[in-house]
Amino acid sequence: MEVTETFAGMSLPGHLHTQESLRFASSFQFRDTDVVIATYPKSGTTWMQEILTLIRSKGDPEPAKTIPNWARAPWLEHTYFKDMLQETGEPRLITTHLPCQVLAPALRKSKAKVIYMARNPKDIAVSFYHFHKMAKFLPDPGSFEDFLVRFLDGTVQYGSWFDHVKGWLSLQAELGLFYITYEDMHKELGRSVEQLAGWLGCPLQPEQIRAIQQHCSFSSMRENEMVNYTLIPCEIMDHHQGRFMRKGTVGDWRDHFTPRQNMLFHKIYQEAMRDSSLCFRWLMD
Numbered sequence: 001m002e003v004t005e006t007f008a009g010m011s012l013p014g015h016l017h018t019q020e021s022l023r024f025a026s027s028f029q030f031r032d033t034d035v036v037i038a039t040y041p042k043s044g045t046t047w048m049q050e051i052l053t054l055i056r057s058k059g060d061p062e063p064a065k066t067i068p069n070w071a072r073a074p075w076l077e078h079t080y081f082k083d084m085l086q087e088t089g090e091p092r093l094i095t096t097h098l099p100c101q102v103l104a105p106a107l108r109k110s111k112a113k114v115i116y117m118a119r120n121p122k123d124i125a126v127s128f129y130h131f132h133k134m135a136k137f138l139p140d141p142g143s144f145e146d147f148l149v150r151f152l153d154g155t156v157q158y159g160s161w162f163d164h165v166k167g168w169l170s171l172q173a174e175l176g177l178f179y180i181t182y183e184d185m186h187k188e189l190g191r192s193v194e195q196l197a198g199w200l201g202c203p204l205q206p207e208q209i210r211a212i213q214q215h216c217s218f219s220s221m222r223e224n225e226m227v228n229y230t231l232i233p234c235e236i237m238d239h240h241q242g243r244f245m246r247k248g249t250v251g252d253w254r255d256h257f258t259p260r261q262n263m264l265f266h267k268i269y270q271e272a273m274r275d276s277s278l279c280f281r282w283l284m285d
Ligand code: A3P
Pocket: 039, 040, 041, 042, 043, 044, 045, 046, 047, 123, 126, 127, 128, 130, 216, 217, 218, 219, 221, 244, 245, 246, 247, 248, 249, 252
């Protein structure tokens, strides 16, 4: 039976977060050497965690071989990672799904580097729907139609995608955040890795970039138990219901959305984003 926490106007899985862990996150003392990955769920967070680990090791897969991704880049708002975050040596990799209004005050006090990764919300809705079926800490999604309505309303767990992306990107200049999309990485992983590494002040040789591309390809990550979540017991993630590393494609929404759902999506998207100058060229892909 899933339990829900409410924080900053959004619902969150109570098995992963408590009021205490959420307050800990919102008053967290970032260090200048921290690198923070901020994403809405299903945007490619795990992919980014793995890439950043490998950028730091200059393409050497060794540090990623024995430690699962969640221990290398712990979730800030997660009940179980508080000690790990405080005890870990510098520089830390930190992951969060929290909206920017919760973290901005703490981030403004440091020079932590923030990476915001976005993904076509249509593909996120599909991926999130399938994830709800396997993740026992999330509510039963019902039909895709029902889930999509809640996703567009912003009443799913972790709140509105629209608010998340608009909020974080409104701070792009102020926080100097690095913005990248799942679709960019899918199209040109090597180039994305090179840009990220340059921005992090950790330039790489071409062979190091190739090693990262190989290690972080969908086919490699799908078989890698340090990132594919198969180490998580079935009571928490039911691996009989599907795989965390599900498809790893761009445009899977086409196999799920009816023409009517697509029209509804665009109508709500236009309304929700009309006060924003953000332009996602991939929305029509
Ligand atoms: P799909 O469900 O569409 O396959 P997150 O880590 O934020 O929860 O995102 C999970 C999504 O990222 C899943 O999408 C997963 O398959 C995809 N993903 C993870 N690693 C990937 C990789 N190396 N290449 C492409 N997609 C990847």
